[in-house]
Amino acid sequence: MKLTIVAVTLVALTACAPPGEDSGSGQKTEGPIKVANINAQSGQLSSLGKWENKGVKLAVDEANKAGGVNGRQVQLDLFDDQGDPTVGTNLARKISADGYVAMLGTAESAVTLAMAPILKTAKIPNITSGQSPKLADLKSPFLFLNAPTSVTFDETLAKYLVDEKASKKIALISNNGAYGSGEHDAFLKSLKQRNVTPVADEVVTPEQKDFNSNLAKIRQQNPEVLFIGAEEVQSGLIAKQARELGLKAVFAGGAPMGTDVYATTAGLANAEGSVVSSPYLSNEASPAIKEFAAKYKAVYGEEARLHVAKAYDGASIMIEALKQTGGEGGQKLADAIRGVKRDGLLGQYNYDESGVGIHETKIGLVKEGKAVPAAAS
C-alpha cells in the first residue's frame, strides 16, 4: 500500500514538472568572478595549451594583485579538453552549469568550433586562441578571437611574396590537421586572387616526421618559395629536410615559423631568411612587448612567445570588459568585449561583428633564429 502511494506520488511529480535546472541561475554580485580557462593539458596539443594557460594566468594574477574587478577577485579555473571536441562540448556544459561568466581558450580551433553553439546558448562570452576562418564564419556574438584568422596571416604573406617580391614559382606543403588545412586553404585562396597557381601542393599528416618523398616532388619543380602550413616542430622538420635535399627555395609561413622552436628544429642556418607573417614577430618588437617578455620570464623562467602573448591579450580584454560590466556576464559582457579598444601586444584590437579583433599581421624575416621586421632587413 505504502509503495503504491509512493509510486503514485512519483508519477504525479513526473507528470507535472519536467526536470531541469533554473536557467537564470542568477548573476552573483559578490564573491569571486568565475572565469574558465579551457585548454589541452594532455595529448598532442598540450604544449600549446600550457603556454596559453600561462599567458592567461599572468594577466589574471596581475589584475587580482591590482585589486581585481571592482574589488572582486577573478577566480580562474583550468579545464583540460584533451584536444578532443567531444570533451570540449562536455566542458562547455560543465562551465555553463557551474556558473562561469566567461571562458578563455581553447588553442585548438576544432574544439572551440564544437563548443561555440553551446556557449552561445548559455550566453557565455569566449575569447579563443584559435585562428581558423571558420570561427569567424560562425558570426557568434559570444565568440571572439585574440588573434587574426589564417586569412589575414596568409593574405599578408601572399601580398608580400607575390606583389612585392614578384615570386611566381610557389610550392605548398601543409598538414591536414585543423591548423594546417586552414593555412593551406587561406594561402591558396590568396594566391588564386593573384592568378598564381602553385607549382606543387603537397599534403602531409600532422603526425608525419619524414617528408623526403613530398619534398623530392617539390624539388623537381624548383620553386622560389616554399610555403609551409604546419605547427612549430613540423615546420622545422620540413625546413631541415628540404635543405638537406638541396632545396633552395625561401621558406614562408605563419606564426609558427617565427618561433625559436622552429628555428632550433630546423637548425639556425636552415631557418635563416624564412619569411614569417605574424602579429607578434619577436620579444623585442616594441617597448611594450619587451616589458611583457621580461615580466613573463621573471614569473615562468622561459621565453615569451606568440601563444603566450595572445592569451595574455585575450585575458586582459576580458578583464577590462568585466570591469565595465561590474562582473556581470551574458550579453552585456559580450557587448563590452566588442567595445574594448586595446593597444595590445599583437596590435590594435578592434572587434567586428564576426569576432575578429586584429586585422593585420606583420612580415618578418628570421635572422639567427629570431624574427625581425622585414622593413629592417
Next chain:
Amino acid sequence: MLYLAPAAVAAWLLPYGLGGYTMHVVDVAVIFAVLAIGLGLTMGVAGQINLAQVAFFGIGAYTVAILTTKTGLGFWPAAVLAVVASIVAGLLVGIPALRMQSHYLGIVTLGLALGFINWVTNAEIAGRAEGISDIPVPPLFGIDLSSGYLYYYLELVVFVLALAFALFVTRSPLGRRLRAMRDDDLAAGALGAEIPLLRMTAFVLSGLYGGIAGVLYAGLIQFVAPETFNIGNMFLLLAMVIIGGRASVIGCVVGALGLAFVREALLDVSAFAQLGYGVIVVLVVVFFPKGLAGLPAQVFRRKRAERPRLSPFIPYDEAPAVEAQTVLEIDQITKRFKGLIALQDISLSVPAGQIRGIVGPNGSGKTTLFNVISGFYTPTAGRVRLAGTFVTGAAPYRLSLKGVARTFQNLRLFEDLTVRDNILVAADRTRTSWIWRYLALPWTVSTYDRGLRSRADDVLGRFGLTGFADVVPRSLPYGIQRRIEIARAMAMRPSLLLLDEPAAGLNGDEVRQLAEIVRSIRDSGVTVVVIEHNMGLVMSLCDHVTVLSGGRVIADGTPDEVAVDPRVVEAYLGDSMAAPTEDDTDREAEHEHADR
C-alpha cells in the same frame, strides 16, 4: 521482473537529482552503452573480432551531420538514412569475415576504421579536421531536446528498446546459433547454422547499434569531428565490453556506464587515464576473464548441490518397417589433397534402417569419407546421393537441413553453451533467412522457441541428461560428453546419422549403453553409419561392414564375412610396412586426428 520495476523508476527519476553537467555526462554514457551493446553482440555473442564499431558510430553521426547541414534534410529523415548507411557499412566490413577470422579479422576491421578516420579528416564534405558544427536539434512534437534532461528521456526510450532487442536476440534461436558459431563454427555448420549469413548478421547488428548511437550522438552534441571516432575511443569501447563481460549484454551495459563515469572522474588526470584503462583491462582479463558479468558465477561457484547422475536412456518407439530404400548412395568418390589421394573410387550404398560400420586402419580415409558425406569437403570426383537426390558438394548446413547429422571424432560440443543450449541449437531447423521475423514478428519467434524448448527437454529426458541440462559440457566426464553429442545429433531429427568413433574413450559399461542407444536409434527409423575401431562393438552392432584401406574399399559384407576376408586380415595385421604412409595421410586428410 522484480528488479526491473525499481530500475525503471530509478532511471525515470534520475534526472531530478542531477545537475546540468552530470546530466550531460549521463547522456553521453547512455550513448556509449548502446554502442557497447552492439560490440558485445558482434564480439561477445557472435565471436567476430570487430574493431570498426567506432567507425559505424562515426558513419551514423557523420551521415546525420552531412545530410542536415549540407542538404537541409530534416533530422529524423537524416537519422533513418544514417542508420541505413551504418548497416550498409556493417555489411561491407562483414564481407572479409566470410573469408577470415580471429586476428586477421581484427587487423582488417582496424584498417577499415582507420580508413574511415582518414577519410573524414581529408574529405571536404566531412568538414575535415575541424568537423561539422551546427547540427540541428532534433524536433520532437514541440519538446525542447536541446535540454540535456529531456534528451535523456529520448535516449532512455531508445536505449531500453535497443537493450530489449539485444536481450531478445541473444536468448532466441538466432542468438544460440551465433554463440554456437563463436564456440565452433564447423560444428555449428553441421547442425544447420548458415555460417556466412550468421557472420553478416553479426556485422549488421553491429552497424545497426553503431548507427543508432551515432544518431543520438549527433543530436546531443550537435557537432562531429574526427577525434571522437579515433582509435583511442575504440580502445575505450573495447575496454567497456571486456570489463563488463563480453558474452553478456547486461555486462556490456554495466561496463560502458561504469567506465564512462570513471573516465569523467579521471578528467583531471586525463593524461594518465589511458594508462589506467589499460591496467584495468589487463587485470580483468587475467583475473575475471568473463568480466563483471562473470563475477557472480565465480563467487557462488562452490555452492552447488551434489553432482547429478546420468539417468538411463529411454529407448525410442520403434518405427513401423518401411519399404527398402537406399538412404545414402556414394558413387565413385575420389578426394585428392594436393597430390595425396585420400579416397579413390569409393562406392557404397546404405539402405534405410541399416547400421553400417566403416572400419579400416588409421589413415585409410574413413573420416575423409564422413567429411565428404556431411559436406565439409567437396569430392574431387564422384557423386553423393541422399534418398535419391544428388547433394554432391552441398554446404554442411544444407545437408543438415536435409537430415544428415554427425558427431565428431574429437568432441565438438559448444563449450560455453549449456547442455540444453547445445541441444537447442540442433533442434532449431530454420534457415537463417528466417531472421526477418526477429524484427517484424518477434512474438512468433517466442512461440517457436517454446516449441524448441519442449523438444529439447524431450531429447534431454530420453538420453538421461536432464540433470545436466544447465551445466556447460566442459565440466562433465568424457563419457557423458560423448552421449551429449549423440543426443545433440538426434535433436536434429535426422534420417541419416554419422557417428565418428563414438566408443573412443568409453569404458565397458558405457560401450554397452552406446550399443543399446544406437540400436534404438536405428529402430526408430534412422539409418546409422558408424566409424569405429572397437572391433567387438562393430561385430555385434553393425548389420553390414565396409572396410577401407589406403583410400579404397577392400571389403564389403556382413561382419562375419568381412572378418575372415584375407585382404582385411592383411590390412590390419600383415604387411603393415607396405601400407601407404599413414602418418602423412593422417595429417593431410584427417585433420581431426591431430589431437590424438
